[in-house]
Structures are given as structure tokens and as C-alpha cells.
Amino acid sequence: MRTVIEETREIYDLTHRQITLTPAGQAMMAYLWRDWGGYLGQLSWTTGTQLRELARATALAPGKVGLDLCCGTGGIARYLAATTGCAMTGLDYSAPAIDIARRGVADLVPPIRFEHGDARDLPYPAATFDAVVSVDSLVIVPDRHRVVAECARVLKPGGRLVFTDEVLTGPFPRDADTLRALSVYGRLFPQTPSGYRRLLAHAGFIDIDIHDSTAMFVAINRRWAESYRLFEPQGREVLGDKLFDDGLAFFETLADQGAAGRLGQVRVYATKRPG
Numbered sequence: 701m702r703t704v705i706e707e708t709r710e711i712y713d714l715t716h717r718q719i720t721l722t723p724a725g726q727a728m729m730a731y732l733w734r735d736w737g738g739y740l741g742q743l744s745w746t747t748g749t750q751l752r753e754l755a756r757a758t759a760l761a762p763g764k765v766g767l768d769l770c771c772g773t774g775g776i777a778r779y780l781a782a783t784t785g786c787a788m789t790g791l792d793y794s795a796p797a798i799d800i801a802r803r804g805v806a807d808l809v810p811p812i813r814f815e816h817g818d819a820r821d822l823p824y825p826a827a828t829f830d831a832v833v834s835v836d837s838l839v840i841v842p843d844r845h846r847v848v849a850e851c852a853r854v855l856k857p858g859g860r861l862v863f864t865d866e867v868l869t870g871p872f873p874r875d876a877d878t879l880r881a882l883s884v885y886g887r888l889f890p891q892t893p894s895g896y897r898r899l900l901a902h903a904g905f906i907d908i909d910i911h912d913s914t915a916m917f918v919a920i921n922r923r924w925a926e927s928y929r930l931f932e933p934q935g936r937e938v939l940g941d942k943l944f945d946d947g948l949a950f951f952e953t954l955a956d957q958g959a960a961g962r963l964g965q966v967r968v969y970a971t972k973r974p975g
């Protein structure tokens with residue numbers, strides 16, 4: 701039997717190829733992000749404008765080294781390297797996503813590397829990075845305490861952890877249709893904002909700031925659904941009918957759950973305790 705991790709990886713293997721390698725996927729992305737700082741390669745709920753803010757929060761700069769955890773096809777790692785001048789590593793467990801991410805970065809200075817690996821077991825020595833970033837991915841990774849502990853381990857003392865994630869802001873939905881719609885892109889393991897605060901403090905982080913971005917998250921989900929409808933013929937051809945219908949239901953359900961105050965999005969900034 702396939703594990704939850706394997707099932708989620710398969711859907712991302714497929715989705716990264718469908719969105720990144722087809723004109724219809726790219727047209728949908730250009731439409732989706734057109735009012736919000738443009739498409740920077742993100743397959744998530746974080747706008748170009750928000751990414752600029754995340755980049756500032758990392759304090760990455762020339763001579764520093766960053767890690768993008770669950771980097772997908774690498775747009776965010778490339779963006780951080782280009783805008784801050786730092787060296788970047790991106791890690792994701794989807795091999796097709798890493799293959800796509802590696803295109804065109806071989807000779808860049810400062811270097812950008814993309815590596816295949818699991819967020820729960822990072823293949824790096826302790827105190828390797830000045831900042832760890834993760835965008836809208838941790839919610840689908842089980843064993844969150846392990847991921848947070850790994851982030852603390854690979855960060856240098858005083859290093860920054862900066863991430864966005866989907867969180868529980870009310871009771872977890874119980875009805876079968878909602879649960880099914882929400883698990884199309886992997887089973888969700890959402891923390892609460894206060895749960896994140898406790899988890900981070902326990903792992904040795906200080907200066908923990910948690911900002912709510914749910915209103916924008918709802919707007920982005922509505923726009924995802926709108927772009928599905930607008931590009932329906934091409935979308936059905938690329939995704940197939942089942943994934944098209946499931947994807948549309950996924951984004952509509954997320955928007956509804958967000959508007960109803962059950963699921964939301966946070967931006968989290970924290971510092972690994974120095975010394």
C-alpha cells in the first residue's frame with residue numbers, strides 16, 4: 701500500500717509537469733498572478749508582493765546562504781537569489797520538479813543548487829544556512845515537529861526561519877465531501893497559529909512573529925477557481941477531466957473554508973536563538 705507521503709508526491713510529480721511544461725499551465729499562472737506582482741514560478745498562495753516581504757524578512761544578502769524547503773520547480777529560490785544576491789539551495793521530494801528547477805542554473809553566480817530530499821530529514825550538516833524559507837508546503841508534511849527541528853538544526857545561530865503555511869483557524873471540517881475536496885493535493889496536517897508558536901519556541905526559536913494572510917488567501921483561491929473556469933477547455937486537455945474537476949473543487953472549498961474562518965494562511969518569521 702502507498703503511504704500518504706507517496707500519494708502526495710505522485711500528485712505533485714504530475715502537477716509540476718502539467719503546470720510548468722504546458723502553454724495552458726503557464727497561461728493560467730500568468731492570469732492568476734497578473735494583479736499581484738506577477739508569476740514568479742510559485743505553485744502556491746503567495747503573491748509576488750508577499751514574496752518581496754518574505755525576502756526582506758530573511759535578511760539574506762551577498763555572502764549569505766539560503767535554503768528553500770519544498771521548493772517545487774524553483775521559482776522562489778531563483779527569485780531570492782536574484783533579489784538578495786545570496787547563494788540558494790532548493791530541496792523538494794518531487795524528482796520531476798527538481799529536474800525542471802535545475803534547468804538553466806548550472807553556471808549561475810552566486811550558485812543556485814536544487815536537490816532531491818525529504819523535508820523531515822535534511823541532507824545538510826548542522827548550522828549550514830543563514831535562512832530557511834518555505835512557501836505553502838508544510839501543511840502537507842506529516843511530523844511537523846521533526847521538520848521544525850530539522851530547520852533549527854541546519855540554521856546557523858541567529859539564522860532566520862521564514863515561511864507561509866495553511867493553518868487551522870476553526871474546527872477542522874468534518875463532512876466527507878469537504879474532506880475529500882481538501883485532500884486532492886495531499887492530506888492536510890494543519891497546525892493552529894498558537895500551535896506553531898509553541899512548536900517553534902520548543903525547537904529553540906525566538907522573536908516569533910505570526911501574521912495572518914487569510915483574506916489574501918481567500919482572494920487567491922477564488923482567482924485560482926476563476927482561472928480554471930476561464931481556461932477550462934485547455935485545462936481539461938492538460939489535467940484530464942478528473943483532476944480538472946477535483947482541482948476546481950479544491951480551490952472553491954479552500955476559499956469557502958477560509959471565508960468561513962476554518963482554514964487560513966499565516967506568514968511566520970522566527971530567529972534561531974544565537975549562541
Ligand SMILES: C[S@@+](CC[C@H](N)C(=O)[O-])C[C@H]1O[C@@H](n2cnc3c(N)ncnc32)[C@H](O)[C@@H]1O
Nearest residue numbers: 712742743744770772792793794818819835837
Ligand atoms: C504547494 S507546493 C509549493 C511549492 C513551492 N514552495 C511554491 O511555492 O511554488 C508544495 C511542495 O511541497 C513538496 N513537498 C511535499 N512534501 C514534501 C516533503 N516531505 N519533502 C520535500 N518536499 C515536499 C511538493 O513536492 C511540492 O513541490
